Amino acid sequence: MRRPMVLLVLCLTALLVVGAMVSTVATEKAATHKAPMAHKSVGEVVSVDATAKTLSIKETLKKGDTKEMSFTIADTAKVMVQGKAGSLSDLKPGDSVTVKHMMKDGKDTVEEITVMKPMSKHAHAAPKPAATATSSKK
Numbered sequence: 001m002r003r004p005m006v007l008l009v010l011c012l013t014a015l016l017v018v019g020a021m022v023s024t025v026a027t028e029k030a031a032t033h034k035a036p037m038a039h040k041s042v043g044e045v046v047s048v049d050a051t052a053k054t055l056s057i058k059e060t061l062k063k064g065d066t067k068e069m070s071f072t073i074a075d076t077a078k079v080m081v082q083g084k085a086g087s088l089s090d091l092k093p094g095d096s097v098t099v100k101h102m103m104k105d106g107k108d109t110v111e112e113i114t115v116m117k118p119m120s121k122h123a124h125a126a127p128k129p130a131a132t133a134t135s136s137k138k
Helices: 002-032
Strands: 039-049 054-060 064-079 097-102 107-115
Touching: 039 064, 054 097, 064 097
Parallel strands: 064 107
Antiparallel strands: 039 054, 039 097, 054 064, 097 107
8 A cells, every 4th residue: 555655656756847847948948049129220321331340320210309320230131222132332321221120149230221212302392382373353
């Protein structure tokens, strides 16, 4: 009678130990495989250094304030210029860009740069008031 009780206690203890190990491994795996969160910033190119792999943009905030942001450019970063594959040498100060970036090794790293179509010169001008017809009574 004593033997089955000892065997039952040993089996329950073994199950408890295995359960604790599985839980610990699952927690560690979830913590180490947490994917970095990607961000998107829209702004105007201030400077780009293809040799140093750096990019600075000026982002306009909601209240009209501006904020300059600096990034490291990943070796695998894609550059798209008006819908076509491009390179860092295509980027010029003043270009409107969308930058997809994330934190990697403590650096804000660019994964993709998209250069948007420049606005036409007429888009910057204030709209002309519509001509109004005036009628004169005689």
